[in-house]
Amino acid sequence: MKILVCIKQVPDMESKFKIAASGTWYDSADLAWRMNEYDEYAVEQAVQLKEQVKEADLTVLCIGSERVKETMKKALAMGCDRGAHVADDDCAGKEPYEIAAIIAEYAKDKGFDLIFTGMQSQDRGSAQVGVLAAEMLGIPSISTIVTFSYADGRIEVKRELEGGVKALLKTRTPALVTCQLGLNTPRYPTLPNIMKAKKKELISLPVADLLKVEARMETVKMYFPEKKGGGLVLEGDPGQLADKLIQILKEKTGVLA
């Protein structure tokens, strides 16, 4: 079995973000980087599948600068067999369609039975990449999975819908799934596995070889929301205060009908 897992390196979300000079993305200086949280679920699930089927070859793919190799090493230490690094210093400037196209171009004649991606990235949050890549490859995709099982060329997954409802879906491989919080608990890359990861194959491919589409959309502006004006201070005795509050809640919100 051949498995592909696609991961992205994102800033630690606790960082203090600044808008870059371009005005269309955040400034990448002075940030700590880590694996996109949803991609950790994807890697864990891919590794579990590999452990289940025994005979499997698991590739981790990541697009970005030299810096992203460290995050790829983590995926290798978690159990991926080899890494495919798509060298691109302007990954953040590409829209989801282009990213999906790069992945599809890489994957197209490699015969992957299953492709795992995160549900979305923590820094862009488009949730488009996995699903678009599957379309480009002409294979079924199931998004935001919270359970996963595989047997005999079929997968069975659950998706979580609004209001706590779940849906159970089945499909044949090859297929692509995007992974949601709750799917699993990603393992820690153990120290011996971190040491071994450096011996695993990690090839770099120039993005120009894989990008064959043009962007269809562009980010016009990235900005922090303007600070809202101060709150409303009600004054008066408690009876009046309650009346005023009820009035406001009725008029301005749906809290009271």
Place this chain on the structure above:
Amino acid sequence: MNFELTEEQRLIRDMVRSFAEKELAPSARERDEEERFDRQLMFASLAELGLTGIVFAEQYGGAGADYISYAIAVEELSRVCASTGVTLSAHLSLGANPINLFGTEEQKQTFLVPLATGEKMGAFGLTEPSAGSDAGGTRTSAVRDGDGWIVNGTKIFITNAGEADIYIVFARTDKNAEKHHGISAFIIEKGTPGFSFGKKEKKMGIRSSPTMELIFDACRIPAANLLGSEGQGFAVAMKTLDGGRIGIASQALGIAQGALDIAVKYARERVQFGSAISRFQGVQFQLADMATQTEAARLMVYQAAYRASNGLPYSQQSAMAKLMASETAMKVTTQAVQILGGYGYTRDFPVERMMRDAKITEIYEGTSEIQRLVIGTALTR
């Protein structure tokens, strides 16, 4: 010269940090209050992560990583829970490393392998009621008896005692020799008849790490358990402590960093006189000093670790790093309590625990006075 961590070292740091924050932090306060050691959490899970044998060769069950990785691991554990930090340090540096340094191939296979894999836990028994800073005052005795030794005596203040499976114990084997020359080191397993545990200490800090007495009452051990040669015990102890000091220095560094992080976060959030207290220069200056001292300690600790990994002499550097890092931990945690004000003094915030934990780093594996003695003697020799 390169001050950057390697990719592996960064991955190890991130891994241990996320383990510490997710798994250790939630129970750190409770374990401290209840003086409770949690073997699964504080040792078995470290074994699963491959931390119990970081620096040992793969052929002995280790991970084959360097001392900087080890320092980083102890630092990151201690940033959140100093008790777990010392559990690892006492196990690895004091329990396992003497076997790595002085053991025969057979002793390594029998004892080092299960220690490195974390199947077994290690401890180190040097201190006695009348032999603290002056280890030459050891009174515990071992007398040759056929193909074995009979050990009698008491060790006090032993970290990991009761929990550990394998103990490195120092005993006098020659009453007539000059005091440092008549001591030998032994490997003694828990469960050996005549070996029992005494009082469990009630401590100021690192309360989730057990500290107990070891009692040897006509305890018979096989001759094969002599570690190093007869009379070499004092050298075994001193060489072991050189490495151990890197562990304790890392523990102190982690405590300081943990307290600094909390103080910075708190100062940015706490509002008094209409602004975050971090806006007050008086507070900023304190934070600046804390951060500077912590960073200086880190450079010294990593330097000592670098030397240990690269076969360079490091006794001086590890004594200096331990002295510097432990005094930094005490200063930084005290200042962190100050920055948190009344809240810092309560158990609702971890800085009071960190301040209590920091104190021990100035005492064990050689008090600050003994570190100065080691450094000063070498300087003026």
